[in-house]
Amino acid sequence: MINRLETAWETPSAGEVPSPDLVIQLDRIHKTYHLGDIEVHALRGISLGIRRGEFVAIMGPSGSGKSTMMNVIGCLDRPTKGHYLLEGADVSKVDKAGLADIRNKRIGFVFQSFNLVPRTSALENVELPMVYAGVPAAERSRRARAALAEVGLADRERSMPNQLSGGQQQRVAIARALVNNPSLILADEPTGALDTRTSIEVMEIFQRLNRDRNLTVIVVTHEQDIAQYANRIIQFRDGRLRRDFLVENRKSASDVLTQLLPEADGEDNDDFGDSK
Numbered sequence: 571m572i573n574r575l576e577t578a579w580e581t582p583s584a585g586e587v588p589s590p591d592l593v594i595q596l597d598r599i600h601k602t603y604h605l606g607d608i609e610v611h612a613l614r615g616i617s618l619g620i621r622r623g624e625f626v627a628i629m630g631p632s633g634s635g636k637s638t639m640m641n642v643i644g645c646l647d648r649p650t651k652g653h654y655l656l657e658g659a660d661v662s663k664v665d666k667a668g669l670a671d672i673r674n675k676r677i678g679f680v681f682q683s684f685n686l687v688p689r690t691s692a693l694e695n696v697e698l699p700m701v702y703a704g705v706p707a708a709e710r711s712r713r714a715r716a717a718l719a720e721v722g723l724a725d726r727e728r729s730m731p732n733q734l735s736g737g738q739q740q741r742v743a744i745a746r747a748l749v750n751n752p753s754l755i756l757a758d759e760p761t762g763a764l765d766t767r768t769s770i771e772v773m774e775i776f777q778r779l780n781r782d783r784n785l786t787v788i789v790v791t792h793e794q795d796i797a798q799y800a801n802r803i804i805q806f807r808d809g810r811l812r813r814d815f816l817v818e819n820r821k822s823a824s825d826v827l828t829q830l831l832p833e834a835d836g837e838d839n840d841d842f843g844d845s846k
């Protein structure tokens with residue numbers, strides 16, 4: 571049983587040879603944290619490949635290594651051991667400034683707590699990654715407006731984060747993640763602070779971006795319901811891949827939202843037993 575689980579990562583996409591189709595290739599990635607004398611093995615040999623246009627949900631209990639893996643993939647943290655190829659390039663050979671550039675241009679981050687800059691308008695928040703990327707002001711504003719429109723917030727450009735609902739703030743964060751045209755969106759528990767309907771609205775945006783732009787999306791979630799919007803689910807346990815499988819009968823968020831509409835004031839399942 572344990573053997574079967576431990577080897578379950580060997581999907582057809584796993585591999586060590588650079589392939590143009592693979593946005594992410596992880597080869598025996600380890601991450602060990604040192605806390606005084608104690609070693610914490612957050613990742614214990616992760617090998618997997620993610621193809622362009624995949625929509626992956628990462629699941630697993632708290633402490634199983636999901637965020638550590640997202641940090642490695644997002645070039646926020648380096649692995650202790652192993653190789654990571656991002657779009658075919660070995661990231662371990664890139665210096666700090668190079669990593670910052672990769673994060674800015676190729677990866678869009680979305681977090682549970684939105685991480686918007688306070689007292690700064692939605693438009694300016696969305697412009698920020700372009701400021702770092704050196705995009706001229708007129709183009710910044712044009713692209714930020716387009717991104718806000720894409721997430722349904724064309725009329726909230728001037729709003730400050732504290733004037734927006736949680737769902738609206740997360741949509742601003744998604745617009746911000748998009749403006750530099752990344753090849754990859756990384757979202758760590760993006761619906762963790764949102765009610766059910768708003769969570770589905772956020773998943774609808776991710777599904778649309780995934781479909782229309784062929785954007786690769788990786789979402790960490792502990793909610794089975796949310797994972798069903800992905801086309802592949804990867805389960806972690808104790809720093810290892812426990813399961814890696816394709817979603818059968820993947821849910822369409824826009825269909826689910828249409829079905830919710832007629833009884834918007836009826837059934838309210840905001841507090842469905844959310845375990846952690």
Ligand code: ADP
Pocket residue numbers: 603604605610611612630631632633634635636637638639
């Ligand atoms: P998850 O996101 O699945 O809840 P994490 O990746 O955050 O799990 O954590 C995996 C393990 O690594 C946990 O045991 C956690 O305590 C540990 N860990 C994560 N980040 C650090 C850190 N910066 N320093 C020390 N230990 C850490």
Ligand code: MG
Pocket residue numbers: 636637638
């Ligand atoms: Mg986490």
